[in-house]
Structures are given as C-alpha cells and as structure tokens.
Amino acid sequence: MNGEDSPPEIGFMRAVFDSLGAGVFVIDLAGRLTTANPRARRLLGRSGKNLLGSDMHDLLHRGPDGGEVPRSRCPMLTVLDDGQPNEGSEEFLLRGDGSLLPIIWAATPLRHDGATEGAVIVFHDFSLHRDAAQQTAAHLAALEGLTARLSMVAEVSTVLISTMDMSDMLNRLAGLLVPDMGDWAAVDVRTPGQTGELQRVAVHALGDHAAARSLTGPLPPLPESSRSALARALRSAQPVVLDADALAERPEAPLDVAHQELFERLGGTSAVVVPLHTRRQVFGALTVARTAAGSSYSEAELLVLADLARRAGLVMEGAELFEQQRHVAETMQRQLLTPLPQVGNLRMAARYLPAQSAAEIGGDWYDSFLLGDGVLTMVIGDVVGHDLKAAAHMAEVRNMLRALAWDRTEPPSLIMRRLDEAMTHTSDAPMATCVFSRIEGPEEGPWRLHWVNAGHPPPLLITADGHTRFLEEGHGPLLGLSSALHMGLGWPNAHADLPARSTLLLYTDGLVESRSRDIEAGLVTLRRHAAALARRDIEEFLDELLARIGPSGDDVALLALRIPPAGAEDEPPRQHAHSPAAANRSAPGSRVEDTPVRDTSEPELSAPDGPPADDAA
Template sequence: MRSVDGLLEIGFMRTVFDSLGTGVLVTDTTGRITACNPRAQQLLDRPPDQMLGHDMHGLLHRREDGSAVSRAECVLLEVLEGGRPAEGSDELFLRGDGSLVPVIWAATPLRHEGRAEGAVIVFHDFSLHRDAAEQTAAYLAALEGLTARLTMVAEVSTVLISTQDTPKMLDRLAGLLVPDMGDWAAIDVRAAEQTGEMQRITVRTLGGHGTAQALTGPLPPLPESTRSAALHALRSAEPVVLDADDLAEQPDSPLAAAHRELFDRLGGTCAVVVPLNTRRQVFGALTVARAGPDASYTEAEVFVLSDIARRAGLVMEAAELFEQQRHVAETMQRQLLTPLPQVDHLTMAARYRPAESVAEIGGDWYDSFLLGDGVLTMVIGDVVGHDLKAAAHMAEVRNMLRALAWDRTEPPSLIMRRLDEAMTHTSDAPMATCVFARVEGEEGGPWQLHWVNAGHPPPLLITADGHTRFLEAGHGPLLGLSSALHLGLGWPDARADLPPQSTLLLYTDGLVESRTRDIEAGLATLRRHAAALARRDVEEFLDELLVRIDPSGDDVALLVLRTPAAGVGAHDEAPPLHAHSPAASNRGAPGSRIEDTPVRDTSEPA
C-alpha cells in the first residue's frame, strides 16, 4: 500500500501535468494516446474521449493540404522506434473543427524501470510565430525584389545618360529589360512628328538575334483611329497591359499588324506597352512581353516599366532640345564666320568645329578683315561661357571689335583698351580672351606681325623648314577685366617677323586643352604635329592637324596664314590686292572656305 507522501506526490505531479501552459500527449509503444492534459485538449479542440485510445499519428498528423502523412514519414513515430528525443516546427495537427494548427514540438521516449513505455510529446501552437516568420520571409522577398528593381533602374539611369545617340541609348535600354522584365522588348518611335511615321529602333530577345533584327526598321504611320490597345498607349500616354484575349484580337490597321507581328514571330502570352513620353509629347512606345503559359505582370512591374519609359522620354526630349540649341548656336556662329580676304600672295584658311555637347557650344570665333589703311587683320577669340548665351555674347564682342578697329590706324594695344572699355560700359558680355593682330608689309614682303594678346593661347609660328615657336609676347589681361575692376592694366604691343613661306596659326583652347589633357601637354602636341605639316598647303594643313589632334569636348576655331616666298608679287604687272592698296579695303576677294570639319568617331580606326 502506497504511503501518504507517495499519494501526495502523485497528486502534485497530476496538478503540474494539468496546469502546464503547453500541450502534453502521452502515448504507449504503439503510438496510441494514453494521456492528454487540458492544454492539449484546448489546442486541438478535442475532448479526452476523442483522443484517448486513438492512434496519435492517424488522428492528428496532416500535410499542408489536409491529407494524411504516411507512417514512414512521421518524425514523431521515430521517437518510439529509435528511442531518441526529437523536435521540430514543421508539423501540422488536425483540430476537432477540421482546421490545421502548426505546432512546435519536442518528443521524448518514456521509460519506466528500464522498460520502454511509450513517448511524451510536448507541443505548442506555432501559428503566430509561423505567421511572423512567413511575413518576414515575404518582406525579405519583397525587399529583394525591390532591391533588384532599384538596381535595374539605376542601371537604366546610367544607360540613359551614357550617350547622346538616341537609337544607341534605346537599344541598350531594351537590352537591360531582358530577361528581368520580359522574354523580349521592342521600342517604336515617331520618325516624323508631322507625318506620324513610325520607326522600330530595336528588338531585343534572349536569342534569335537575326529574327529580332529583321523586325526593326520603318513602320506604317499612326492611323487616324484604332481599337488596338497597344496603339492606345501612344494616343493616351498611359500604360496598357495586354493579356491573351487582347493578343488574340485581329489588328485593325497596318501599324497594329506590325505590332502583332512581334508576337507572331517572338511569342507572347502577356505584354505591357508603355509610352516614351514627357508632359509635352509622346516620342514612342516600349513593349515588353512574356511568353510563359501562366505569365503575367504585377501592378508594381507595370509601374516600374512606366517609370523607366518616362525617364527615357525625358532623355529623348533633352536630346531634341540639345539638337535645336546646337543648330541655333552653330547657325549663329557660321553667320558670323565671314569669308577670308586674300591679300597679295598671302594665303589664309580657317576651320570651325562645333562642340560635341551642347553644354560646350559657346563663344569661339575667328575673323579677318581689311582695315581702313589697307592692313590685313587676324583675330581669334573666345568669350567665357558654354551655351547659347555665350554664342550671342561672342557675336556682340566680335562686332564691337570690328567697329572699333576698321577705320583706325592705332596700334593693337589701343584697340584692345577701347574694346575692354566698351565691353564694360555698353555690354553685358562677360570676360573674353582674344588675339588681335595686324599683318604689315610691302608687296613681295618682308612681312611682320604686330599684335596683342588678351589672355589667349599664344599664336604658333612654323617656318618652312619645320622650326616652331609660340609667340608669347604681347600678353595682357582678359577683356572685360581691367576696366571693370579699375585695374589700369594694358596690353603691350608685340612684333615678330614672318619669314618667307612660314605659317602662322591662331587657335582657341579647345584644340590644346580638354578634361583628359592639360594645356601644356596639348601645346606640345600641337607644336609637334604642326612642324610635321609645315610643307602642306594651308587647307590640308588644317584638315590634317584636326585629324591628328582630334579635339573633343569644347568647340574649336582655327585661323592660319601662309606667307609667300621672298619677293613673290613684288614685280607683278597686275599685282593682286595689296594690304596697303586703298582699293583693298573694298575689294577683298573671298578666300578659303569656312567649313565644319566632321568629328571623327575615335572608336573606329582613323
């Protein structure tokens, strides 16, 4: 007979069993439930009579879809068979109301006096923890997806600003969208706003480059009306999502048929068409498609594609404005770069190369004209700034210099002083650099250069035998500085002989300076190439010099003078116009051409 203490101990343990805040099941060696505490009954929504004596595995253990788990896969039964503790959090128990409850559990073999008596399973509702874990996993997945989208948008932004060549930019853009956003991508743009003509710029796929390339080229113009959902994107400037039913519709216009051909050749069960637009206009449309049988586009993906297309539209608008401003600036400059006079047997030539970027188009100019005393002038200058306003200021300074100089016999230093004062008191033009020179001499020579330099790179003199030197005398302050600040500075007159058959080159800093090369290195390069070209005629001299140096970035103006051989023209019976001839000021004949030398693509062999 058990002692009173033993009975009290049994009663205490029963109270502990019943009071545990976690479910407890006890099974025999076959897996039948022999005991369950009140918390287990509550968690499983089952009274004791629905559990005691029943096989635990068959009664409770289920899969996610509610189907039974085979006994061979039951990790809880392994405790009975192996005699080793186990635990987990991936199991589901069937509740009395038919619902499933995820449980976190621990099972321990039950032994009494050395014999296996069954197992004890302690478990708890894992729903909240599991929901939190699933929510965290969902957040992480969403964050990874967002990070991937942001990375792609960053790459897209880099592509959009990587080139001013719009077709090349759009081709790179389409390539970035495959395969992350679709199995293929195509971009159609308006080739002519007035006529509505369209052009397919690019088609990018995972493979089949030849097929994709064959789908590019001219497209039919926009129809007056259409039911096509894809063309609706161009009309409404809103994204359009196409599903299988939309793609099955028959096209109602040639342009819609051309769009449908993409799907016939490349496949596709869904697509998004987003306009390449700004607030002012629609430039074209981007189509991205997926070919999987269950493929679709989420609202977030449509938003990302719309944002990318909007960015592309802004870049296309900027490129259009760039071309307009570039054209205006170039036209303004070309109107001011007048034909060069030809005096005696002096030979002149000039070149102007516009900047590659509209941000660099500015105030470079050259000029040459005959003064009232018949003397030939040479001018090269650069107004501070790089925009259309700088080009306008250049025109203003250039015309002021002409007006101040043409009827005066003053030395260049006084002309520069008058120009500096005029810029300060009658103009809003900023500072400028300038070389103003008189080419003086009798018929047949010798010739002499009389000049001043207002902060400009020095002229380069190349003799017939290839010796070179920079004419560094005559330097003074920039125009627009001395008078404005009341500095009282001046420009010293300088003189240098121009030997027979020598070449004098005036140039702007774009020829010798860039973001990748300092001016000292540029001057050395100029000197070397000019020496090698000393015997070329002036036209070829300038052309070849530009090819060899290949300046990039800033605009460039060049003005070159070649003196004749000694005595040439001195005894001509009908000499050409002479610099000192009174008629020369009115009858200077046009000389060398004013030409935009094409910018060579440095990515290709010269």
C-alpha cells in the first residue's frame, strides 16, 4: 500500500504536534530528548540541534536559584521509574540565554505493546499566567480539543466501514461533521455510468432540517469551463477554501448556481470544499461551512477534513470494486447454470440466488445432465471461498466432474475419487463440497437414487404425504482433502428408493445457515417448510420454499426432482420447468404465470414414519 492510500494519521498528528500552544518534549528511558516541538524550542530559546540527543535533566532542569537539581529529586523523571503520570508547577528550565523559565508541566509515560518506552512532557511558560488554575484550565482545554478531534476521526472511520450502502454512509458522514466542523455539510457525488452527472445525496444543517432535505437531488452536469470551487475540487482533487469574498462572487454555470444555493438557503461566511477521492479517481465532493461572522478554518482543520474525505473515497472505491466483482462472478455463475434435461415424466426445477453482498458471492453451483448410458445425474456443490476466484474455481470443478462422469457407468464413489485426484494434481481449486447422484429406473418407475456426498449438507427427500428424511448416508470427506493429505478416505455409495410423487431436494448451505442462524436450526426449518409444501407444483415448491425461509448473506443454489405417479404414461415436457429462464431464476415469485398464493399454514415437522404434513389438501 502506497503512502497516499495508507491511513494518513502521520501528517495529521504532525500538524497537531507542531501547532500546539504548549511545549512538548519526548524523552527515552535514559532521559534523553528525542523530540521537541517548535513551541518548546521557542520557549527555551534553543535549536533542535542543541536539544535533541541531550539529557533533559542535565541540560534544562534547574532550581529556583539557578542551581542544579539532584537527579533523584527530578519529578519529571519519576514517570520513567514508576510508570505513573505526574504534574507540577514549581520547576524551572534553563533557557539558551541563561535565564530561567518557570513552567507548569505534565509528564505521561509513553507505552508501546504494554511496556514503557519513554515519556511525554507538556509544559507552558508559567510566568504568562497569574495563577496555576488558569494555566491548568488552558492545558486541559488544549488536550480536550485534541481528544475531541481524534474521537471524531475515530467515529467517522467507524461509520465509513460499517455499511456498504454508500448513500447511508455519506449521509451519516455529513451528520457527524455538524456542528463540530461546521454549521452545515453537503455531499455531492458523481452518478455511476453517466459522465458529468452529479447527485447531491446528503445535506445536514443545524436546526433547519427541512431546508437541508429539500436541497438534495440531481444536479446539473459539471461544465468544462467552470472555475467554481466545486468544479476545481472535483478536477484537481485538492481542497478549496472559500472566504466571504469568494462566496460573494456571482455564479455562472447551472452547477455553480446549485452550489451557491446551499449558502443562500443555509448561510455561510467561510467554507471548505474537499474532494472524495483516491489516487485513481474522484467520486464527488464534501462541502462544510460556518455561518458565524469572522469564522475561518485552521490548517489543522483542513487536514482533518481532507483526511476524512479521502477515507470516504477509499470506501467508495472499495464498494465500486466489490460491485464489479459481484457482477462478474454472478454473470459467470449464470452462464454455467445450463437448462435442465427432460427425462420422461421426471420433473426438475432449479433456483440460484446471488449473495446480497459482493464479498459473499462464491462458488455455489447445481448441474444435471445425461450420462453416456442414458442415466440422469443431479449435482450440487460449493467451492470454498467467497470471491471471484471461488466462482472461477467452481467452473473448473464443475467441468472436471462433467468430463469424468459422462461416459462412465461406474458407481458414484469412483467418480468422486477421480474428481478428488484431479483437483489435487491438475488444478489449483481449493476444497469443495459436492453431492453427485444418479437417478435410475424404467420410464414407468420405480426410481432409485444412487449417490455420494463429499462434505455437503444432506439431500432432503419429501414424500407426497409430507414425510421428510435427510439422506445422510454416503457421506465422505471434502473434495481436495483426502488425496492431498494421503488420508486414504473414501466415499461410500448410498442407495435410496424414490417413492412415486416424492420430491428430492439438493441445496447449498446458504439456504440453511447464516450469521444469525446455525445450520442445525436451519435444517429443522427447511424440513418443516418442505413438508408443508410437499404437494405443490415443483416450481411453486421452490419459489414458496425460498419465500418462507428468506435466505440472506451467502449465495444459494437449489435443485429439485419430482417423481411421477406410479405407472404414469410419458408426457410432453412442460417448457417452463426446463427453460433457461426457469433454470436461472434469481428470485422467488418471478414466474411468467400468476404468482402462487402463499399458504400460511405451518404443520408440525413430521418424522419419516409420522403423520403426514400437508397444506395443499
């Protein structure tokens, strides 16, 4: 990370250190002077060369009569021994011209990683004050002011990283600046995808909230010839300071008029326009203004505002990159979600819901294809990771599985072992979970499921009368783990009958697990809702299941199979269940047909041999 895009506390703290109205020393554990601010050098009439590296006590500390003070009696050095802060008002320092400077002082241990590495000594010319109370008050005011600014920087930094909603983030940023940094604040940003278009997304003002809200909305485009403060800040990526004379200038371009309207409605005698930017681009500008006569902004305040605006720019750039990554990953995944095959009276449906956050989009996929022997497969999987690379690895693993399986009649366990070895030796894909299954049987039934499970949530079998069972057999290690670690583990083949009119559901963990719900609770919820929806059409079954569970956070893939009634004759395929549009549907209730009425009944979870749970009777 370069210096511009790293946290810029160094420049800010240096400005504060240099501009403090008090002398400041930093000494090491031996009492040697390592740092002295300009105020300290002026008070003592000494140069930095004369001070730095010298022993503070020997060079400077004197008694009221000018005599040397025994080192053991130096109260300023006690912090190095006991690690406790100390202060006083009866000590004297030796100036460069030989005169004595009475001081009021405070010494604080300088700690790093839990150990004392020196001390900071803050002092004032005690002769400039009539009594110790006045001096103490001034000292505390300076420290409180510094603490307040640092607290505001910390609070704003927390706001900037607390949400990916840029409008909300910028609105909260403007609110935090009022009244500490100004009587009002406004944020203007460039509209994504529209060159020159601007939007005022936030205005906060003391007292006049209605006027502030009325000033938000679209702005005129940025004119090429404008020399207004807003235009200069957007083009140069440098803060622009406005005094009373600059604010009195007549605006020309429509954008200048819109910016001037802020001052006409909310007032202002001084202002600062700082760009929201990074090294790569400018996203907008922050305007902060004061309305009191004679008010102005100090250099330290300009540094703080510029720092906060740049931090906001970094967050905005990160959000933009996340959104780009999300779009690429989601597009890649959708291109791989091929139309589902049609085999006799078997009915299939699938859903894919992308993650709500770009940071969560990952390697979920489903697949179904015919093998060389005419057998139908069903696959669900999830590659470890949540980024664009995970989506690319998902495509790699999916295609390897297709290539290894399509012309083989061997059991699923051998296909899974070949895939595990291929991932380990020919791919850089990380670990993955997967269920690979074969659906076997004559066209008139009965049908039978043959499968293996590589660390994935178990398939769910729902009978027509609402009985449910998780198919927990066939479980083995994650893909990419056994062969890599030479563990010799395998995937046992599992078999289960698929009753007539039953539903087989494969899903990824985003359906049953989230930050607010553990997977065990999610599995119970899935089983309950699936039982209640057992008699719904397969498409309605998936839509209503997603609507009831409402998964959030991670991406979700679902693949469902409906077994026909026993002895059912072959029927023409229903196109809506197998079209690319249905296979790639990204949200429940997006059917071309009328959205199904949601049944709100919630039957109790039924055990495999318990009473039926049926809300469609």
